Amino acid sequence: xxxxxxxxxxxxxxxxxxxxxxxxxxxxxxxxxxxxxxxxxxxxxxxxxxxxxxxxxxxxxxxxxxxxxxxxxxxxxxxxxxxxxxxxxxxxxxxxxxxxxxxxxxxxxxxxxxxxxxxxxxxxxxxxxxxxxxxxxxxxxxxxxxxxxxxxxxxxxxxxxxxxxxxxxxxxxxxxxxxxxxxxxxxxxxxxxxxxxxxxxxxxxxxxxxxxxxxxxxxxxxxxxxxxxxxxxxxxxxxxxxxxxxxxxxxxxxxxxxxxxxxxxxxxxxxxxxxxxxxxxxxxxxxxxxxxxxxxxxxxxxxxxxxxxxxxxxxxxxxxxxxxxxxxxxxxxxxxxxxxxxxxxxxxxxxxxxxxxxxxxxxxxxxxxxxxxxxxxxxxxxxxxxxxxxxxxxxxxxxxxxxxxxxxxxxxxxxxxxxxxxxxxxxxxxxxxxxxxxxxxxxxxxxxxxxxxxxxxxxxxx
Amino acid sequence: xxxxxxxxxxxxxxxxxxxxxxxxxxxxxxxxxxxxxxxxxxxxxxxxxxxxxxxxxxxxxxxxxxxxxxxxxxxxxxxxxxxxxxxxxxxxxxxxxxxxxxxxxxxxxxxxxxxxxxxxxxxxxxxxxxxxxxxxxxxxxxxxxxxxxxxxxxxxxxxxxxxxxxxxxxxxxxxxxxxxxxxxxxxxxxxxxxxxxxxxxxxxxxxxxxxxxxxxxxxxxxxxxxxxxxxxxxxxxxxxxxxxxxxxxxxxxxxxxxxxxxxxxxxxxxxxxxxxxxxxxxxxxxxxxxxxxxxxxxxxxxxxxxxxxxxxxxxxxxxxxxxxxxxxxxxxxxxxxxxxxxxxxxxxxxxxxxxxxxxxxxxxxxxxxxxxxxxxxxxxxxxxxxxxxxxxxxxxxxxxxxxxxxxxxxxxxxxxxxxxxxxxxxxxxxxxxxxxxxxxxxxxxxxxxxxxxxxxxxxxxx
Numbered sequence: 001x002x003x004x005x006x007x008x009x010x011x012x013x014x015x016x017x018x019x020x021x022x023x024x025x026x027x028x029x030x031x032x033x034x035x036x037x038x039x040x041x042x043x044x045x046x047x048x049x050x051x052x053x054x055x056x057x058x059x060x061x062x063x064x065x066x067x068x069x070x071x072x073x074x075x076x077x078x079x080x081x082x083x084x085x086x087x088x089x090x091x092x093x094x095x096x097x098x099x100x101x102x103x104x105x106x107x108x109x110x111x112x113x114x115x116x117x118x119x120x121x122x123x124x125x126x127x128x129x130x131x132x133x134x135x136x137x138x139x140x141x142x143x144x145x146x147x148x149x150x151x152x153x154x155x156x157x158x159x160x161x162x163x164x165x166x167x168x169x170x171x172x173x174x175x176x177x178x179x180x181x182x183x184x185x186x187x188x189x190x191x192x193x194x195x196x197x198x199x200x201x202x203x204x205x206x207x208x209x210x211x212x213x214x215x216x217x218x219x220x221x222x223x224x225x226x227x228x229x230x231x232x233x234x235x236x237x238x239x240x241x242x243x244x245x246x247x248x249x250x251x252x253x254x255x256x257x258x259x260x261x262x263x264x265x266x267x268x269x270x271x272x273x274x275x276x277x278x279x280x281x282x283x284x285x286x287x288x289x290x291x292x293x294x295x296x297x298x299x300x301x302x303x304x305x306x307x308x309x310x311x312x313x314x315x316x317x318x319x320x321x322x323x324x325x326x327x328x329x330x331x332x333x334x335x336x337x338x339x340x341x342x343x344x345x346x347x348x349x350x351x352x353x354x355x356x357x358x359x360x361x362x363x364x365x366x367x368x369x370x371x372x373x374x375x376x377x378x379x380x381x382x383x384x385x386x387x388x389x390x391x392x393x394x395x396x397x398x399x400x401x402x403x404x405x406x407x408x409x410x411x412x413x414x415x416x417x418x419x420x421x422x423x424x425x426x427x428x429x430x431x432x433x434x435x436x437x438x439x440x441x442x443x444x445x446x447x448x449x450x451x452x453x454x455x456x457x458x459x460x461x462x
Numbered sequence: 463x464x465x466x467x468x469x470x471x472x473x474x475x476x477x478x479x480x481x482x483x484x485x486x487x488x489x490x491x492x493x494x495x496x497x498x499x500x501x502x503x504x505x506x507x508x509x510x511x512x513x514x515x516x517x518x519x520x521x522x523x524x525x526x527x528x529x530x531x532x533x534x535x536x537x538x539x540x541x542x543x544x545x546x547x548x549x550x551x552x553x554x555x556x557x558x559x560x561x562x563x564x565x566x567x568x569x570x571x572x573x574x575x576x577x578x579x580x581x582x583x584x585x586x587x588x589x590x591x592x593x594x595x596x597x598x599x600x601x602x603x604x605x606x607x608x609x610x611x612x613x614x615x616x617x618x619x620x621x622x623x624x625x626x627x628x629x630x631x632x633x634x635x636x637x638x639x640x641x642x643x644x645x646x647x648x649x650x651x652x653x654x655x656x657x658x659x660x661x662x663x664x665x666x667x668x669x670x671x672x673x674x675x676x677x678x679x680x681x682x683x684x685x686x687x688x689x690x691x692x693x694x695x696x697x698x699x700x701x702x703x704x705x706x707x708x709x710x711x712x713x714x715x716x717x718x719x720x721x722x723x724x725x726x727x728x729x730x731x732x733x734x735x736x737x738x739x740x741x742x743x744x745x746x747x748x749x750x751x752x753x754x755x756x757x758x759x760x761x762x763x764x765x766x767x768x769x770x771x772x773x774x775x776x777x778x779x780x781x782x783x784x785x786x787x788x789x790x791x792x793x794x795x796x797x798x799x800x801x802x803x804x805x806x807x808x809x810x811x812x813x814x815x816x817x818x819x820x821x822x823x824x825x826x827x828x829x830x831x832x833x834x835x836x837x838x839x840x841x842x843x844x845x846x847x848x849x850x851x852x853x854x855x856x857x858x859x860x861x862x863x864x865x866x867x868x869x870x871x872x873x874x875x876x877x878x879x880x881x882x883x884x885x886x887x888x889x890x891x892x893x894x895x896x897x898x899x900x901x902x903x904x905x906x907x908x909x910x911x912x913x914x915x916x917x918x919x920x921x922x923x924x
Binding site: 107108109110111112132133151152153154158162163165166175179180181182183185186187188189190191192193194195196198199201202203207218219221222242245246247248249250284285286287289290293294297348349350351352380381382408409412413414415416417418419420421425428429432433434435436437439440442443444445446447458459 | 569570571572573574594595613614615616620624625627628637641642643644645647648649650651652653654655656657658660661663664665669680681683684704707708709710711712746747748749751752755756759810811812813814842843844870871874875876877878879880881882883887890891894895896897898899901902904905906907908909920921
């Protein structure tokens with residue numbers, strides 16, 4: 001990429017960007033390095049320039065400059081991506097959204113909010129305090145809402161409140177030619193034309209830069225209770241989840257930890273959980289009576305399926321301790337083998353195949369040379385594997401990750417439930433989408449004929 | 463269209479189609495006439511040929527023939543469309559899906575089902591009896607699930623169970639060149655690439671023919687109760703709905719009828735409901751206690767907002783009588799002025815603007831020369847107006863419908879909450895989508911460069 005033409009193009013682009021961004025465009029090595037990677041082990045990629053716009057109009061101007069000089073554009077949120085989405089694999093302009101962090105409006109009656117793409121989920125939650133509403137989607141990291149939209153993120157509450165797919169009502173995107181496209185209306189539903197909103201949700205910056213998002217909010221539940229239950233077998237735990245959902249029990253979260261994960265959590269969070277396949281439940285309802293009823297139904301199902309004692313966590317302190325332990329699994333796992341590399345991957349299968357998939361994956365892991373744990377949003381059929389690796393175990397882990405995806409796809413599942421494709425999972429899309437992959441290429445070419453928008457992510461264009 | 467070349471093309475296409483469809487392709491006048499229109503008053507359009515395929519492969523072969531002879535393709539479901547979707551405005555081949563009526567699979571554990579596009583919603587509901595599951599989306603008519611997918615349909619239960627947008631997990635579409643594209647996986651969620659499923663949901667046959675759909679199912683509620691309540695004012699009714707949703711009360715349906723609609727229902731269904739703005743409620747829950755709790759909360763909110771007596775309908779007979787009356791509003795309205803034409807239109811606004819929109823619409827109607835009623839899925843901000851017209855009142859009604867859409871759009875709403883665009887609402891999309899409309903054209907051109915797939919619907923291509 002470092003041809004003379006390219007160097008001249010970057011210098012000319014920098015001069016143009018400087019005119020309206022001033023100090024908010026940088027070519028400094030340290031800034032570029034910071035924007036060369038997310039949190040994964042995928043190969044980094046340095047952008048040539050980094051911009052910090054403050055409005056959709058500025059993003060549009062940046063993208064127009066990129067078009068004039070044929071430079072790639074890579075959106076950058078909180079940098080918490082796990083599949084290489086923000087790596088500037090072909091250089092170009094990284095657009096860091098951190099200064100687009102205004103909450104544009106909140107409507108309590110409509111239960112929605114419009115935010116700039118750089119607002120993080122915790123920032124939004126804080127802004128919603130005392131409104132009676134909240135935003136539940138929680139991918140773990142304090143990601144930006146733009147990044148969560150771009151990767152179609154979800155998390156522990158998806159079983160009840162859905163993913164970004166269901167919770168983005170509309171957005172604003174800047175296309176490759178700089179045009180500004182608002183999608184959706186503020187109506188809750190519409191049958192008026194193609195669903196452009198859903199086309200951009202999960203497009204990972206490859207169709208345009210998302211600059212603003214309108215989100216569906218949910219009522220803060222009047223009553224909450226939680227519980228934890230260890231099981232003799234993985235099958236018993238999964239069967240409990242399936243039946244709870246079939247019965248319409250109001251679970252807001254059902255999380256699974258395998259026994260290796262429980263062991264790590266015990267050590268890290270100083271707990272003494274039974275080292276067995278374990279479910280964590282949270283119930284939301286309109287009254288104490290309704291959440292108690294839901295929890296009793298879950299307790300009864302657990303007992304039927306080999307539960308080893310359903311422990312209610314009714315106080316806020318107990319609940320917070322439990323969910324803090326769940327949220328800290330990433331660190332708990334790392335602490336099992338300090339200093340090691342972590343490969344984190346996720347798949348999602350139909351829930352009828354989930355127990356089989358987890359059991360087969362554990363059997364596979366037991367043959368390998370590195371420690372690994374499993375944790376999952378089991379109500380959705382989604383689970384994660386974290387592998388703790390020495391440098392010489394990366395190849396072995398990559399081969400495992402391939403087998404995991406092939407196993408999930410063979411069961412009718414997907415190569416990624418919530419982390420996205422980025423550069424890391426492109427190779428799996430042909431098997432998953434067949435002819436659909438070529439349709440994705442047709443759509444990409446129609447909106448970005450020069451392949452400048454986050455090139456090398458999701459699709460390889462020939 | 464009746465050029466010599468065109469006549470020869472149709473004859474040649476007929477001969478080719480006859481080879482693999484036999485008697486399942488027709489050029490008979492009566493068959494073509496039947497496929498020239500839905501249930502709206504929009505101008506009909508006769509197809510040149512009508513095909514009755516039995517498989518996705520046959521649909522693919524039909525579309526390949528259409529491509530060879532440059533003939534338009536118009537999918538046809540149950541013919542219940544209200545915006546002219548199935549009218550063959552440029553002739554060509556109507557593909558009637560009635561013989562693609564197999565339920566391919568039902569998975570109780572995964573709570574999903576795959577059906578061919580010609581399966582109707584009542585047929586699916588019947589097939590689900592005794593599974594503990596059901597499919598809730600109910601647009602009134604016994605539409606096909608392919609047609610409901612293509613128009614992004616919804617209905618009375620969307621407030622709780624969502625629309626086709628949320629309930630289609632995947633589908634199979636045949637593109638303009640005959641290629642067969644499966645979308646989605648059987649996993650509940652995925653972050654693996656563009657959301658092709660949502661692109662086809664609501665595309666009204668303009669991007670391809672939908673031949674198979676995988677649907678999310680829901681648990682049959684263990685307990686159901688219903689209620690009806692008249693209100694002094696429209697504002698009071700809407701305020702009750704807003705607060706019920708904010709509190710997370712488990713309403714499965716909240717329907718609004720204006721006093722003219724209530725009057726029509728009284729006459730038609732021999733009821734003696736108070737002739738006032740009225741809400742119909744249905745509550746679903748896991749137990750009698752939970753639905754009773756929900757209903758009590760709704761009762762208390764109704765009382766606060768000018769409710770004139772909250773009447774519980776706890777027995778199945780009472781509930782069925784109530785919802786039958788609601789479902790019969792179309793016929794009840796027609797009976798107000800037998801033999802008249804009915805213009806049925808729908809808009810959807812943010813719920814915070816709903817009362818204002820309904821009041822302004824009623825004031826508008828009160829100045830006009832024809833009777834009209836309003837009924838709505840008020841939890842979504844969606845309402846319908848039915849106008850009963852003599853032939854010489856059509857122009858007046860069309861002008862009213864335009865004002866209605868402009869009012870809804872000015873409030874941040876949409877020109878159609880659930881009926882779709884078809885040929886009837888194309889003119890409103892520029893105001894609603896702005897630059898997004900050109901993006902829709904780019905997508906359409908990329909998948910259907912010759913504009914043969916249901917031409918003249920949603921988009922005009924220049």
